[in-house]
Amino acid sequence: MAGGQQPQENDVPVYLFTGFLEAGKTKFIQETLEDKRFNSGEKTMLLLCEEGEEEYDISAMPCQEIYIRTIEEPEELNPAHLQELLKECGATRVVLEYNGMWQLQQLFQNLPDDWAVYQEMFFADATTFLQYNANMRSLVVDKLNTCELVVFNRFGKDMDKMEFHKIVRGVSRRTDIAYEYADGHVEYDEIEDPLPFDVNAPVIRLADTDYALWYRDIMEDPKKYDGKTVSFRGIVAVDPKFPPNTFAVGRHVMTCCVEDITYSCVVAEWEKASVLQTRQWVQVTGKIHVQKHKLYRGKGPVLQVQEVVMTSAPEQEVATFY
Structure with a gap:
């Protein structure tokens, strides 16, 4: 089971956020849950697979029916346990902050049958991403492989977008790329990637x-x-x-x-x-x-x-x- 599935009527929607420590996942999820367009009354289980530096402030959210649960070991990612946590919360959807050091296949293989990943986003600190890619390439590829959007935050004006672009495109041509600067300004990647062969040739x-x-x-x-x-x-x-x-x-x-x-x-x-x-x-x-x-x-x-x-x-x- 991977990101971007077509919703079925009885599915439990899962909004999946991946990235390494201090990559900006918590901040983005907090802002998402503060947005009335996303958080308008649905009971939501916020499932955390790692402890970051920041903590969630449920009091700032318009609908406070947010129930935080934690997964401390990858072995806890099994259908029975996940269903038990959801039932315990009485939630109808899941916002999942995934541990960047765990392979996504462990999650996809163990989601309950009626859970579907509706959206998957990968967050990366632009100041450390190239080091992660050099030293933990397999984990970077794992996160880029199925995400619909990668956000490079803390992006600097002196950084070469092409360097980041090539790493993403080496894994997926369909993933959207966003560069977020320190002042909050966001630019979307518009670098064209023409295929090296003519798809219209006889x-x-x-x-x-x-x-x-x-x-x-x-x-x-x-x-x-x-x-x-x-x-x-x-x-x-x-x-x-x-x-x-x-x-x-x-x-x-x-x-x-x-x-x-x-x-x-x-x-x-x-x-x-x-x-x-x-x-x-x-x-x-x-x-x-x-x-x-x-x-x-x-x-x-x-x-x-x-x-x-x-x-x-x-x-x-x-x-x-x-």
């Missing part, structure tokens, strides 16, 4: 260095590629459990470090798929159709293969974003 030909960007883009916006022809070099995966004439083709992609390398592939259909073997490198050309498929457990981009040419591995076998 055949979208991907260079080896473009695969990671293309794969993320097609998974985030598959409709953009529906009906278009694409050609790229990838490594084959076959399995007897796959439907007939079906194989997977893609690349191993590294987002932040060796530990997170994953095989990022698309489903491919070809009448001669039976001749292929796992770990073969191929140059594959075909037309993308966004459709339901067993291997996606729903809709996804399916490559209707037109041509397969055996080839060698690229100079850099693991694809990266930059």
Whole structure:
């Protein structure tokens, strides 16, 4: 379960705020709960997964039916305990301040089935963010991966936005970026990120260095590629459990470090798929159709293969974003 889900009628909405200590989460949540547009009478459980320097002032909030509960250890993040806390409060929604040192997957895997993350925001102190990224890259990537907005507060006029922009875009092209200055002035990132290939070409030909960007883009916006022809070099995966004439083709992609390398592939259909073997490198050309498929457990981009040419591995076998 990740951020930005479409609300269902009986869902318990979760507003998720992530970031490291002293990143500005508490201040923003306090201001949000003081805003009558957000806090107009709903019983709210404020779930805290870390203790910051600032404390919440419920008396300043227009609706004071705010019930603070704490999670001290990640093991407490389990569906039964979370439901128990919610029932104890009688709340109908959750505002969650997450511990920046905990992986988000621990939270997403343990939310009760009827809890849905409606909004996810990541806060970072611009004066320390680059150090966090250099020393704890995996935790930074974890927080950037699913958030809808990252706010760099304490941003200085002498700081290079492009340096921050590239770090965010190396993880997600859909995340909005805001820079908040010491005087409270906020600027939104308007740096354009043109894709390094022509999505309107008769055949979208991907260079080896473009695969990671293309794969993320097609998974985030598959409709953009529906009906278009694409050609790229990838490594084959076959399995007897796959439907007939079906194989997977893609690349191993590294987002932040060796530990997170994953095989990022698309489903491919070809009448001669039976001749292929796992770990073969191929140059594959075909037309993308966004459709339901067993291997996606729903809709996804399916490559209707037109041509397969055996080839060698690229100079850099693991694809990266930059």
